[in-house]
Amino acid sequence: MTQTASFSHEPVLRDEIVRLLVPETPRPGLRAVDLTLGLGGHAEALLDALPADATLLGVDRDERALAIAGRRLARFGERVRLLHGRFGSIGDLLAEAGLDRVDLVVADLGVSSMQLDDASRGFGFRASADLDMRMDASRGETAADLLAGADEAEIADWLHEYGEERDARRIARAIVRGERPRTTDELRARVAGAVRHRPAHRDPATLTFQALRIAVNRELDELDALLAALPAMLDRGGRVAILAYHSLEDRRVKHAFRAFATACTCPPELPVCRCGGVARAKLLVRGAIKPSDEEIARNPRARSARLRALEWL
Numbered sequence: 001m002t003q004t005a006s007f008s009h010e011p012v013l014r015d016e017i018v019r020l021l022v023p024e025t026p027r028p029g030l031r032a033v034d035l036t037l038g039l040g041g042h043a044e045a046l047l048d049a050l051p052a053d054a055t056l057l058g059v060d061r062d063e064r065a066l067a068i069a070g071r072r073l074a075r076f077g078e079r080v081r082l083l084h085g086r087f088g089s090i091g092d093l094l095a096e097a098g099l100d101r102v103d104l105v106v107a108d109l110g111v112s113s114m115q116l117d118d119a120s121r122g123f124g125f126r127a128s129a130d131l132d133m134r135m136d137a138s139r140g141e142t143a144a145d146l147l148a149g150a151d152e153a154e155i156a157d158w159l160h161e162y163g164e165e166r167d168a169r170r171i172a173r174a175i176v177r178g179e180r181p182r183t184t185d186e187l188r189a190r191v192a193g194a195v196r197h198r199p200a201h202r203d204p205a206t207l208t209f210q211a212l213r214i215a216v217n218r219e220l221d222e223l224d225a226l227l228a229a230l231p232a233m234l235d236r237g238g239r240v241a242i243l244a245y246h247s248l249e250d251r252r253v254k255h256a257f258r259a260f261a262t263a264c265t266c267p268p269e270l271p272v273c274r275c276g277g278v279a280r281a282k283l284l285v286r287g288a289i290k291p292s293d294e295e296i297a298r299n300p301r302a303r304s305a306r307l308r309a310l311e312w313l
Helices: 014-021 041-049 061-074 073-077 087-096 113-119 143-149 152-162 168-176 185-194 205-217 218-233 247-260 293-298
Strands: 033-034 055-060 082-086 102-108 233-246 281-285 306-312
Touching: 014 041, 014 102, 014 168, 014 233, 014 306, 033 041, 041 102, 055 073, 055 087, 061 073, 061 113, 073 082, 073 185, 087 218, 102 218, 113 218, 143 205, 152 168, 152 205, 168 185, 185 205, 205 218, 218 233, 218 247, 233 247, 247 281, 247 306
Parallel strands: 033 055, 033 102, 055 082, 102 233
Antiparallel strands: 233 306, 281 306
């Protein structure tokens, strides 16, 4: 995919994120962080909406994405700083950038369109490629390496936990039978020969590829680390918006946000509150915001997106 084509992708729920994150009367010197910069669409929209003295730190695992986003955001000059890294290490990244606390945080979880559309990255199964799946192509084990070093039980656990795959054990048994798969089409063929449940609306290999991608990139561990770091990184009145694309991510975000926004933690059988708890945050939306039918028509990959946001008190 060309770089020009990369810029044509529409950031998911862009206007909703700007509306939720940007205060009606922004205070001077707001510090924003885009933890999954990608091609810079959300960051660009935030910088356009914020006062000229607001700054943004952009973080991404993918060095190619950082380079493309850097060109897209070049017009903002010194208002933007980009760092290569994992958002689960946000404490270290903020320290590297000389920041203590920040005011606005956005995270768009999951794999980017650029990564999906580049067949050589091995995220999809529409074309044959090495079984890679690393969001950071500069380090770590590939999906093929992970499969080569795992036993049947480990693989089945990944497929069951991360892909919620009903045929996890049958697929794992097929994967370890003989030489382990090294390419996307080899893996897809193993899955196709093992699954019994074939949903009409998706390829039988979809959940297996999702599960391996999550395992390779430790996506849920990264999300857990981010959610645990939010109290230390958000300034008073700070806002955070997180986009999730499957239930495993969204469930973690929902539970963490609900805990931050809950005051009383007493057992429900107590008639009155005895803990004296105080809510640390307030939810900016009830439930989750979903893309409109119009946005899904323009960008089908937005279909499963769920947006949650809160303000730190």
